[in-house]
Each structure stands twice: as structure tokens, then as C-alpha cells.
Amino acid sequence: MSAHHEGPVTIHPVKDKNDLREFVELAFRLNRGDPAWVPPLKGEVYGLLTPGKNPWFEHGKAQFFLARRDGRTVGRISAHIDELALAQPAERGMGPGTGNWGLFEAEDEDSAHALIAAAEDWLRGQGMTRALGPLSISIWDEPGLLIEGFDTPPTIMLGHNSPLYRAWIEAAGHRPAKQLRNFAVDIADGFPPLVNRIVAAGEKNDRIRVRRVDKKRFDAEARLIMTILNDAWSDNWGFVPLTDSEIAYVGKKLKDIVFEDLIRVAELDGEPVAFMIVLPDINQLLIDMDGSLFPFNWARLLWWLRKPRSRRLRVPLMGVVKKLQNSRMASTLAFMMIEFIRRDAVRDYGAKEGDIGWVLDDNQGMNAVAAAIDARINRVYQIYEKPL
Structure with a gap:
């Protein structure tokens, strides 16, 4: 199929439920042939994209676009602006004038360029002077484009995309801003x-x-951890604070896959100063479910969650309060949490491998911890920027 036998690509803003359904379904159609792609639960995707469900929309706005050719949907993209990101200092990656784009899928380079141009135009129309992406939708969801590590399925909370996208995005004038390992x-x-x-x-x-952590005090523990997180990460590149309603939302989503022996809080002189969250890799089940929990997948999932056996465990988040960062105490606490969880994970979950990320390429502390435990880089994500 060569492009010149087909009609032109047209861009359509998502206006109604049918458009939104096409937006969600397209990812399934385009990625179905990729054995390393893990179909997300469709209910979760709709939740992410829906104002009133996802509390990100309390401080952000988004426009979704579809690319069509000859009556078929051949691509999608989001363009979005986050008031909290605009309020960050510019030297830390976000800041005034920086809009974002993401949720990008395209069948071919022509539709890719039409979509990227549409996202840029929308951001320009909103007064933005720089595009930073891909982010789906916030830096806390799925940041970056996968550029290394296509051969194995990602663990929970990590994105996966076609290896073709990198060249298309770079051809549209977007330059690497930061790598996440x-x-x-x-x-x-x-x-x-x-x-x-x-x-x-x-x-x-x-x-x-x-x-x-004490699951009976789940809400309080979640708030405590996220309070440490907002302090620990506040100087990081790309940081945008999590709001109280986002913390509650994340807590509710994670509640079913949180296990007390896989999450640690470290206290120094009685004060909570560090935490580490580890999750069983639910993707090992999702990969066969094609995005739906019905009719039988729900039961499979609940059964598995009663006593998960998980070869790989994921460490999506850890943090040490700012006042201890780059101290020997910080690395002591990090190693203690990692080792204590490792012992329980091997004994209780049959785990053989940990998956740790994202780590910014210039985060010396975390890269040093990774080196000390003989970790190897298995996926690299890249975030791009372009002046508008």
C-alpha cells in the first residue's frame, strides 16, 4: 500500500463518544501485531481521558485529535496544557509557555506529521511557545517515547510504542530534551x-x-507517601506536584494491587523521610486480556491478586526527603528498603527480577543506586521539545 494511491489525511477534533471510542480503539488495532504491546484496560483509558473522572482535568485542559483517510481512522494525538506545569520554574523542564502532547499513534508518516502539526497548532492557539512530549497525559502517567527496549513487554505503568515513531517525530522538528531510564x-x-x-x-x-505500610490505614499511608514524594521530587526535571484529589485517585486505583510487605516507609528519629513502592506486575495477566475484564478476566485477576505470583516486580516510585538527598543516610535508607522488600518478594511472590524506573538520565543518586545493585538498563524513553 503506497500512500499516493490513497486520499489525503484529514484531522478531526474528538467531539463525541463515537470519536472517543475510535481514539481508544485505534491503539488496539495498530498495536495488535506487536507481541510486546500490553493492551491497557479500556475502562482505565476512558478514565484517563474523561474530565470529571481524572482529577488532572481540575488543573489541565486537553484536545484530542483523530487522523482519517478514506473514511478510516489512521492516527490519534492529544494536545494539552497543565496549569500546575506552567507554574513550575522553566529550568526544571516545564514552566511558562510549555504545552504538552501525547497519546500518539499513527499508521504512517503522513498521518503522523498531520497529527503533530495539529497538536502544535492547538498549543500555539492557546498561547504556548514550546511543545514538550509525549506525555499521556501528565508526567505521572506515561512520560516519553520508547526508543530502546522494544523486544520485551513493559511492566505495569510503562508505555510501549512502535519503533517507527521516533524517526517521524524527529522529522517533524522535535529534539530530545531528556531521557528516562x-x-x-x-x-x-x-x-x-x-x-x-x-x-x-x-x-x-x-x-x-x-x-x-498498614493497609488498614490505607488513606493516611497514601497521603503520607505522596507528601514525601512531593517534597522528594520537587527539584527534579519535569516535576509537577500531585494535588490532593490526584493523590486520592491514584490511591483508589492502586488499592487492589498494593501489598503491605511490598511497600516500605523509612523513619529517621521517628520522622517519615523515605518510601519505596513496589507493585506486582499485573501486565503479565493483561497481555492476554485484550483490554477487557469481562466476562472471565475479572475473576482471573481477583484470584491472582489474592496471592500474586509475579516473576517481575515493578518499583515505580521511591523518594527521600529533600533535606537528606545526596547524603550517605539517603543511600543507606534506599538500600535498606530495597533489600527488605527483596527478601519478602523472593519468599512470598516467587519474584526473580525487579524493574525500576523511571530514572532521569542525570539523576546521579538513583543511577548510582542502580549501579550498586548491578541493575542494567532495559528500556529508555525520550521526551522531546520543540519551540512553537
């Missing part, structure tokens, strides 16, 4: 001696207490 680490046999020595010393230190 994801690491794989073998956990069955424990960590190198240096790490074990640091953990043993930490265990003897009376000032330190590393505890599990």
Missing part, C-alpha cells in the same frame, strides 16, 4: 557484598526504622 535487576540471589554491608550497618542504627 528503566532498569532490570536480578533479585533472587541478593545484592553485592557492599550493599549488604550498608544494610547491616543501617539495621544496627537505632535512629532508623524501616516499616511496612
